Amino acid sequence: MVSFPALTGAEGLKALNEHLLTRSYVVGYQASRDDLAVYSALEKAPSSNDYPHAARWYSHVEALLGQSFPGKGEGVTIAGSSPSAAAAPAKGPAAPAAPAPAAKAPVAADDDNSDDSDEDLDLFGELTEEEKKAKEEKDAVIAAAKKRGAEKAKLTKSLIIMDVKPWDDTTDMAALEAEVRAIQKDGLLWGASKLVPVGFGIKKLQITAVIEDSKIESMDAIIEEEIVRDGESETIQSIDIASFNKL
Template sequence: MALQLEDLSGEPGLKQLDDYLLSRSYISGYQASRDDLSVYLAISKTPSAKFVNLARWYDHISALLGSSFPGAAAGVKIAGSAAATATTREVAAPAAAPPTPETAADDSAEAPAAEEDDDDDDVDLFGEETEEEAAAAAEREAAKKASGKKKESGKSSVLLDVKPWDDETDMKKLEEAVRSVTAEGLFWGASKLVPVGYGIKKLQIMMTIEDDLVSPDNLIEDYLTAEPCNEFIQSCDIVAFNKI
């Protein structure tokens, strides 16, 4: 079933997509697909860092550009976007005009070059680049050069389930205790409360880590389930772990 998204040129649409990616690595399924490419191309500029999940996904798809997208696409419909969905998007080749006696000789001379162009078309994964796509790519390149920073690698996106002791646990203080844990290479992201049963709710929270600096297992054992956090936290589990 095709995913319905709001206009991605404004914050409401970006917020919807950020929430959608809270517990997902890709738009459809468990591998990058043409759905990811369709949504990526509908975003005119690099998302703000406040959209943690969207920014993580956007950086990952940026790194995949030029490679294959093997996942099965379900289709995406984006409000306000003229771009076709990944399941229907096709790039039509212009019809060739019939040769005239005056151009027949030139056409035969240019045949080898045309064959080379056909070879290029066979490996064109994304079709002809539009003016909007070219402008967006140029804007991203300019931003990278202006910052003077190389793209960071060795990062992971981790989704945690944090469970309280009982239904009387103050979940606001529980989240404050979680976010009070700081370390180099650790960045806390979006969170939400999820009902468990019997009036008890658990906290689901996203974090981004630099793999060389932070170990999720050590973070849980040494901080989140140790004093003083264990006053509110009964247990903490890793729900999803994805390399960025």
């Protein structure tokens, strides 16, 4: 059984990242309920800068939500997680017990008991009570993970740093900045700014912006449609996105 410290802190995230250094999944070579349990215990996606292996695994599991998780989980414990989240995967090995009715097949050789034997055989693949319970647990974990994923998507934000270049050294940089900040969109918040020398007496404006990813689909579109406007701006020559990071 795999164990992790609480995944809400750096210690747990570091342990998960190291565990996934040489693994595609928490256990085995297929996605299992162990992966769902660990996914559900995380408050948000691990930082790709600090925990690259955990972030890669998280994105993969998130893409599989609603699909099959055929792997046989060995059970995983996570410090601080609710019993339901940690215990559900532990029942993973129970599912293979379903073929048990097939053991009665040899009785069919006895002509006197052939009718009774046919009634006992599971010819249509109906789920046993144990399989139904395991499926309900899996569906519940997937539903909870989807809900959390949707909630996380609404809260996801990005920090953007942009370089705004003037036409020449005579450009009024205060007017240039005012033109940029005049762009107001739901989900867009302008931040700090500074002037950075680029040579020959020309300075560029470096300004930050925070966007809500669920509301702003493309910062490039805003730049082209609202700010630069195909070279029509009297103060702005061009705008480049210097960095783009998820918060």
